[in-house]
Amino acid sequence: MLWELFITFLKIGIVSFGGGYAVIPLIEYEVSSHGWLNASEYEDAISIAGMAPGPIATNSATLIGYKTAGLGGALMSTIGMILPSLLAVILLAAVFYRLKWSIWFRSTFYGLRPIVTGLILYAAIHFGFLNGKEGAITWATCATLAICAGSLYAMYKYKLHPIAVIAASGAVGIILF
């Protein structure tokens, strides 16, 4: 079990370009194919991961590991997620000057950036509105949309700090839901 968690998050860690939001769909894919969490537990896990400091992908790994195999599971999942960063940094520090202007390196990122954008968009759509919802317009859907729009506006227009947005949304959630 511990080994499985480690290998799974190692694989996710290797491709977590762009900070981590992009691998949320990847984490969901693995979690559901291993049967680690059900849809609503997964939704809660990502919400909680967003509340803590640090990259949301690493936090989700910690949470999922903890939920499935206790403290050891949390540790193995987190290490799996971080190990590729460590190795990549050591490698990059050694060869970066030769790589920086290499057309291979640059064209890889030319293709990766739009893919990462697509993945993050998908994460937002899927995590937000398709996860186990019936598709009907309910009070809960409207409230979610309203809080989401309000948060976006506050962050974009007033540059409000994410933690303030999360705290406010939690409070609004208690009132609305």
Added chain:
Amino acid sequence: MGLPIDTIKELGRLFWTFLKVGPSSFGGGYAMMPVIERECVEKRQWLKEEEMAEILSLASTAPGGVGVNTAAFVGYRKAGIWGAVAAIAGMTLPTFVIVIMLSLAYLTWRDEPKVAAALKGVHAAVIALILMAAYRMAKAAIFDVATTCVTVAALLLLIMTDINPFYVILLGAAVGIIVVKGKQWFGIEVSTERKGAATSPQLLEPEYFI
């Protein structure tokens, strides 16, 4: 371990410095960069400002959170591989503890109606955070026909099929190389970054915000 005492002290300093930086990374790497810069450049004078700028641009090309990567680079620069390990450990430990405490709280109180309602509110806010990240990434990523097509294709592929997103990411790297090499083959001028990116760090390193 046979490490000299000075090295151990250096590793301790790295660990401690990033232990203090870690909790400031609420909402991702966004708020963290100025904090790391203040600690490493101004306060401890481990690095010059130019070195720090270079490390930041490197950190966004490695997989993983940009804050963790920056810590690893600084640690590696100061004390080699063990330095990188000490810095990453310092950076991750507070987050790890906070996440475990939040999970414990969740497992204890998740059936309370108020907690469940607050969590739904947070869920909506996290969607907004993800959308912000997508917007920032899109600003740097989408600037010509090919990049627009790749974004749309990736989104459609993910929505319509059950493909493992892992392969979508690998596919992206391959498409990037094919497009750039193909354009060069036909003698078409190709730019791999958005124009003006070099003068605007926000566009060059969108991952700062993630």
